[in-house]
Amino acid sequence: MLVAIARLGGEDVKRASLADALGTTTRAISVPRQKLLDKGLVDANKHGHLSFTVPGFTEFVIDQAENE
Numbered sequence: 001m002l003v004a005i006a007r008l009g010g011e012d013v014k015r016a017s018l019a020d021a022l023g024t025t026t027r028a029i030s031v032p033r034q035k036l037l038d039k040g041l042v043d044a045n046k047h048g049h050l051s052f053t054v055p056g057f058t059e060f061v062i063d064q065a066e067n068e
Helices: 002-007 015-022 030-039 057-066
Strands: 049-052
Touching (some): 002 015, 002 057, 049 057
């Protein structure tokens, strides 16, 4: 899910776009989304949107995904 958020830009990512990128429904991403919110990795700054909370985290996640 982190990689999908990063590939969608990491800021103001629409929940529906994230679900589409993962090939699932918005309902199916509810629990993983909440876990990321609880850990403070993402913020629901607007209704239905997610953003990374750490500056530069988008680039870090993409770099890590490319190095796997």
